Amino acid sequence: MPCTLAELNACDGPRFMAVCGPLYEHSPWVAERACAGRPFASREALHAALIAAVAEASPAEQLGLIRAHPDLVGRLSREGRLTAASTAEQAAAGLDTLTPDEAEAFDRYNRAYRDRFGFPFVICARENRKEAILTAFPVRLTHTVEQERAAALDEIGRIGWLRLLDAVREP
Ligand code: GUN
Numbered sequence: 001m002p003c004t005l006a007e008l009n010a011c012d013g014p015r016f017m018a019v020c021g022p023l024y025e026h027s028p029w030v031a032e033r034a035c036a037g038r039p040f041a042s043r044e045a046l047h048a049a050l051i052a053a054v055a056e057a058s059p060a061e062q063l064g065l066i067r068a069h070p071d072l073v074g075r076l077s078r079e080g081r082l083t084a085a086s087t088a089e090q091a092a093a094g095l096d097t098l099t100p101d102e103a104e105a106f107d108r109y110n111r112a113y114r115d116r117f118g119f120p121f122v123i124c125a126r127e128n129r130k131e132a133i134l135t136a137f138p139v140r141l142t143h144t145v146e147q148e149r150a151a152a153l154d155e156i157g158r159i160g161w162l163r164l165l166d167a168v169r170e171p
Contacts, residue, residue: 046164066120067119095125
């Protein structure tokens, strides 16, 4: 349920968490830590606090956040077990209408990426159509694990920003 920034600055903790908890996939701790920074002067300031909470988290917590993301076109998606936000994001990229060849390519890349890095491939699906995602996979597979951890956290920040724009109105 969308709310205004003013409401979010004045509400109780449970209401803040109801709006901001889902901005980071299965990781409400990000919003919990950012909550201490209220009041926020803008949605950008709220987003900066969320980004800072992730940046200040331990490497294990950051890895847990990355691992909380579902594979694009993965098992959870096939079984209809994605969060509502993830389902919409994957559909926005056109991932719900893949050819058999494209679906096979996603399977192969997802497996290769997890084998190499030990976490799922994260790219902001709402900013990338399926063709761009299939182009990005082989490039990112050449990176180091440090580069990909940083890339995943950057993409998660973008995913969170777009979710925040949907969830919080300004003023
Ligand atoms: N996994 C890879 N990309 C995405 C994305 O944009 N959203 C979600 N929820 N999971 C992902």
